[in-house]
Structures are given as C-alpha cells and as structure tokens.
Amino acid sequence: KIKKGSITTKIIKEAIKKKVAEDVLSISHIEDKIARFAQSYLFAHTPHFFDVYLDNIKKVKKNEVVSAANSFFDFSRTVITILKPVLTEKEKKKKIYSKNSLKPELITLKNGLKVILKEDHSIPKTHAKLISLGGLRNETSKNNGIGHFVSELLGKETKNHTKQQLQNLFEGNGAHFQAHVGNNTFYCNLACLAEDFQTLLPIFKDAIFNTKFSESEIKELKRLTLQWISQRTDDWHSHGYYHFKKEFYQNHPYQLNILGEEKTVSKFTKKDLESYYTSLFSTNEMVLSIVGDFDKKKTISKLNALFGSLKIKKPEPKKLSRKSHTKMSNQHFDIPQNVGAIFMGFDGETFKNTKNCVKLDLLNTIVSGMAYPTGRLHQELREKGLVYMVHATNQAGCETGHFLINALTSKKNINDVLKIINRELKQVQNAPTSKKEFEQAIAQMKFYYKDRASSTESLTLMMSIDELYGRGFNYYETINKEIDNLDKKDIQITAKKYLKNAQLFTFSKKD
Template sequence: MIRAALLIAALVCDGVLSGASHAAEIKPTRVVTENGMTVLIVDQPFLPIVTVNVLVKAGAVYDPDAKAGLSNMVAEMLDEGTKTRSATQIAEQIEFLGGELAAEGGEDSATARLRILRKDADIGFTLLADILMHPKFDPKEVARVRDELVGSLQSEKDEPSIIATKAFNELVFKGHPYRRPANGDEKTVTKLSRQDLVEFHDKFYRPNRAIMAIVGDLREAEALALVKKHFGGWTPQELPLPAFPAPEPLPKPTLKLIDKDLTQATLVLGHVGIDRRNPDFYAVAVMNYILGGGGFSSRLVRRIRDEQGLAYDVGSVFEANVMPGSFAVHVQTRNAAANQVLASVFQELKRIRTEPVGDQELADAKAYLIGSFPLRLDTTAKLASLLNLVELHGLGLSYFDEYPKAIAAVTKEDVLRVAQKYLNPDHYALVVVAKLAEAKIDANVVSTTK
C-alpha cells in the first residue's frame, strides 16, 4: 500500500499523462464566457490531477519605455498577497494541498499556473482567481520583490550570453518593443512604484484578454461550473491597443563588438524572423532543424563542433512570436577561433540558401519534429501551455492533427525556398562579446555573408 501510494504521488507530481495523450487524441473544447474569457478544456482522466493555465495578454510589449519590466513585476507580484490573503497564507495553503501556484511574465503575455488534485479543484480555483483578480501589491512586498528583481538584473551583467542577446535585440528590433528584455533593466525597474503596478493590472488583467486552459481529471461541465463560480465576476473592459510598428530589417550588415576580459567569445548572428501565424512556419522549422536547431544532427553542430572542434555550444533558432521574432545563430568559442567560427557559420548559411538539402537530412528532420511532438503534450502542464499558445496565435483546435501533417508535407523545394526568403544576407546583425584583442574580429567580416 505504501509503495503504491508513493508511486501515485510521484505520478501526480509529474502530471504525466498516459499513452492516450497522442496528438491525434487531443480534442479540446473551446468556450467563450459571458465576460469574454476564452476557455479551452481537455478532459484527461488518467490521473486525479488538474492543471489550469491562465494566459493574459499583458506582456512586456505593453510596457512604456521608461517602465520596462513593469509587466514582469506585476506577474511576479500576483502570488505575493491578495486583498484577503497574505503571501504566506497563499503559500501555506497551496503547499498543504500538495499543489502549485505561480505566475510569470513574458514578451507578449503573462501566465498564472495552477496544479492541484481533483478533489481540491474548488479551492485551487479560488486561489487562482484571487491572485489574478485581487492582488494587493502590499508596499512591503513590492519593495522586496523589486529589490530581488534588481539584484537579478545586476547579476546578468556578468553573463556573456545575456549581454550578447540584449545587444542583438537592440540592433534587430530598433524602435520595436521586442528590443527590450521582458524583465526590464536596472534603471527602469528601480523606479517602478506600487501605483504603476496597480494601474497596469487594472488596465490589462481583464477576462476578455485572458485564455484559460484546463487539462486533467475534470469533465467539461465541472470545469465550466468552476470557471463560472470563480471567474464569472471578473469585469471585462475594452482596451484600445497600441499599433506596434513592424520590425524593420537592418539597412545593411551591422557589427557590434563588446570588449570583456573573457577566455570565450560569445557570438550572436541574425535578423528579424517570422511570426507564428506565418504559413511558412513549418517549412522554416524543418529548415532550421537541419541548419542549427537539430542538436548533434544539425549542420552547424556537425561542422563547428564535431569536425572542427571549435565550439561546444552552437545552434540556431527562429523565435516565432505574436509579431515577427528573430532568427539567430548562437555560438561560444575560444577568442582566437572567433573568425574561423564565423566563416563556417556564413558558409553554412550560404549552403542552405543555394543547395537543396539531402534526402536523408530532410527525412531525419521531419521524423524528429513529428516524433517529438507528442512529448510536448505528455504532461498536463505541457498540454495546458501549448493550448494557451494555440489560442493566442489563432492556430485553431485542429492544430494537434494538423501539425504532424504540415511537417510531413515539407519538401526539399520548400526548405530551399524559405531559406532564400527568410535568411537574408543583406540584413544581418552580428554581436561579439569577447576579449577583442585576442578575438581580432575583422570589421568587414559581416560582408562575407553574401
């Protein structure tokens, strides 16, 4: 009995779904409540656990420049006390129930997450609704959290990858909100006030800006009853949203050198990419897997790490957000090897833009992307997070059926076409964080992308 109880507890803690969680069997129900909140429900009765994610369109893109980090701090403060419960009371109650309750900010949105046993779903919904609708923003807690955030930002000053990424985003997203880190910077976060938090929360945390995903051992009727009971009083409010300018491509290849007394050079090379709703997303995913997103099987890793032995950390990524994100190649190498690594990166970018990929490369990329897709759905937490994003990006409830089919349909011609379309040698930004006297970066090196 004890062994069985421990096994059940372990499974519940992981929120693992059974084999029935295959993508084709995910059939979400979508309901829009009277107050405008979108609710997505997937009944998974395999374990007595329920995960609820509430995504709110209240991300860093809505921060004023002078208050960068505001949205992130609001999210961080949600579980730090409400008008009826202190932070300690919330933490003790959720811990007593063996659940989890947390919130976090992001670029486009913020998310509050609840994981609770089925038998405690009602109290779980009570706590989730309370932190979303009635945060207190107690002055003492505000000061404490602000100090913690500033301390975290100060520690980032010594992280080469963070330094390089920040500089890269400032170049690629000039004049666009994506240029700012979601957690802001030391100067702006230090000045954030309780009133700033209250006003942002009141403005953006509304049900008509929220997407709730409920996954686990709750029938549809039970889930909707809990939503109505705990969130029915959440007042909607229409909000005129700012019109964000589209990220403009750089007029020419741009190089930024940052001198640090380091033994390793950190390189970030790239430009504006695509948004998630772009119909070429699936072909781009396959192309990027072959180029640098496929771990040990990717071209960049095979060449720069395996064949040349010049880098341990190398890869590429397309960040497809609500608005066009970035394409970036990230590499860490010895200072003295920086130019050789860059030459190899440029050669691989040119090759994938000018030569069709091999049959086996294409087959391997598609097999991995299709085969790994169920792993993105194998816990209630993962599935709830993906449901939030599917709704946020307007991908439709058939997404779970369509994703494998869309990947399978990608051809060599598609890969070549999107490489030529979305890898642009005229608009790269290159950031190098290194001991420049050793790296000796040629200021004209970016021109070799052509």
C-alpha cells in the same frame, strides 16, 4: 568496434579536443568557477582536481581507450528499460485512453471568456493557465520591467488571504502558483493534485484578480530585481542576448529586457504597479486553459460562478510595426568571461503566417536540429572541436520575429567559426538537400511537436497561446499535416528568403 581496437588515432585526438573544449568553455561566469572549486575539494580535497583531470585527458592513448571499452562495455551486464502504456481490461472497456475522450474543447463563458478544457485521467494532476496578450509589447523604455515586477508579486497576498494563508493553501497541498511575462503575453499557472483542484480553483482566481501590493514586498523585490539586473553580465548568454535584442529590435518593445533596467525598476511606486495590474486581465484578449484530471461538469459550473461575472472589455487591438533590416551589420562587445560568443540574427516571421513559420522550423532543423543538438552546424563545428555549443532558434512574434544562430567558442576561434557558419548557410541556400537529410529533419520536427504535446504543462501553454494568436486551440493536432506538406525545395527557398542582411554580434574578453 572500439573494443576490437577499430578506432583511429585521429578520432582519439578529435575526441580529446572536444572534451577539453567542452570542459573549458562550460566555465562562463563566476558561479561556474565557484562550483568547480567546491567540486574539486569534494572529489579530491584539492582546488586543482579539474586541472589534473584535463591534463590526463590530453595524455590518453588509443590502447587506453580500447582497454576502458573492454572493461566497461560489458553487454552481459547491460540494463535496458522500456516504458510503454499497458491497459487493464477495465481500462480498455472504459476507453479512458481513447483519443475521443481526450480531445480538447473550447467553450465560451457568458461574459465572453474563452476556456479550453482537455481531460486526461491517466495521472491525478491538473494544470490551469490564464493567459493574456501583453508582455513586453505593453511596456516602454519608461516602465520597462514592470510586467516582471508585478508577476513576482502576484499570489503573495490578496484582499481575501494573507501571505501565510496563501502559502498554506498552495504549498501546503504541494501545489504551485506562478506568474510569468514574455514578449507577447502575461500568464498565471496553477499546478496541483487532481483531488485539490476544485478547492484551489477559487484561490487561483483570487491570487490573480485580488492581489494586494504591500510596501514591504515592493521594497524587497526591488532589492532582489536590482541585484538580478546587476548580475546580467555574469553569464555570457544573458549578456549577449541582452545586447542582441537591444540592437536587433531597435524602436520596438521586443528590444526591452524582461527584468527591466536599474533606472526604471528603482522608480516603481505602488501606484505604478496597481495601474499596470488593473489593465492585465480586463480584456477579451485572454484565454483560460485547464488540462488534466478533473470533473468536466463540476469544473464548468465552477468556472461560470468564478469567472463568468468578470467584466470583459474589448479594447482596440494594439498596433505596432517593425521594419525589416535592409543591410548587414557587424558589432562587437566586450564581456568579462574568457570565451567567444556569436549571435547572428535574421528577420523571421509573425505568428499568423503559420506556413512560413513551419518552413523556418524545417530550416532550423537542417541547420542545427529542432531543439536537439544535431544539424549541419553542430556536425561541422563540434566535430572540429571549435565550439562548446551551437544552435539556431526560430522565434516568431506578433510583429516580425527573428531567426538566430548562437555559438559559444573561444576568442581565438571566433573568425574560424564564422567562416564555417557562413559557408554552411550559403550551402543550404545554393545546393539541394539530400532526400535522407530531408526525411530525417521531417521526422525530428514531428517528434519535437509530439514531445511538447505530451507534457501537461507544455500543452496547456501551447493551446492557450495558439488560441490567443489566432491559430486555433487545437493547432498542435494539425501541425503534422503542415509538416507533411513541406517539400525538399522549401529548404532552399526559405534559406534564400530569410537568411539575408545578417545582423552579427560577437562577444569576447578585452585584451
């Protein structure tokens, strides 16, 4: 249609507006500006390349779009690539791709440690993950950031291996060892070639349980962490989300920042770090998962030898509570970036309430797309060229989490964007969703979960977390049944139940 000229001037103007908005709003912090100048010189030996580029976009006419379409949309030169699994006769006989051979299995070592095993011999790689309850829920305003600090030091040096030896063992084999901290968990990852897994598994265990903290590493990490904290305001999203969490989750550890604060990080001592570290993986609140190409019999034998002797304590479950918001609030913050940002939060759900979590995922899909830029807000706001991005997220927690709508716009458009967001939320609360929109949302949800499970690394995390949170290690295999049980009416019911007492935070540059 475009090649034939079946395109209106209105569509051209809307496209120009979207492109200009996309370009301008993508510049949110100093790194973007530096990269922009560098690219300008690289492309045209001038710092003004993008200025000229935008001016030219604004001047584009319908006939030029049609001409470009005819020049470049040459279907005789189109290349289409399709990837699909093809089994050889030998593979078919062995049934190495059959679902039964790839079913995950939960075993328990003699000391009570839960281990999830899932064989996948399609690619010669293996992922291992040891995950424990903790994260920000185990921090306070006095030691905030200690989890992240320790995670950065894990695997640097152990009582049995020097820093250089560990680098040679991991990086020398193309393997990766990393530790991470989240809202509710602390976990360590190993990703390696299948041929190296049996060799690196003892090193993985050593890096986790025998880390040695050196004063020189602590000093350098303090310098880096304080630098990262100082750069928090350089990015509109990290700055905005920092304030959103702090205000939304008052009096609960979820309000804390992963990096911590300058006043806490600067005071960390070696003794503080060692005390926190010894509490990390010494409880029954941890799960070890292994996914990929490995020999099951050899692996179980080695796991019993390496991890079976660990002392698993059984502490009292940590009891925290969080009060739901009972009224709306509206706060504004100044930021250095010349943009407008919106964070609109609502009380969400806990991990254990899986049915309501899935219903909130359905609402999320209708409102903004399930991890993909679709949904009503995207269509309304992007079509009008009012936002660079708009998205909603449903984040559950051990205690009540949040349902967050986030948009990046310009300062002058903040109020218009808010009007449309509020209008669409009222619409989804008060008017039935069409059958077509509901079916599209269901299909998108199923694809999202299937896509996540197709990644070895993602699946390792999913199974570990689901088992840790009490949903069961194979919850990902049953999620489609929960999605199939959803009804069109659930959208309105869920919207009315959760989209209330909005906590609104807006951000823009001070005049």
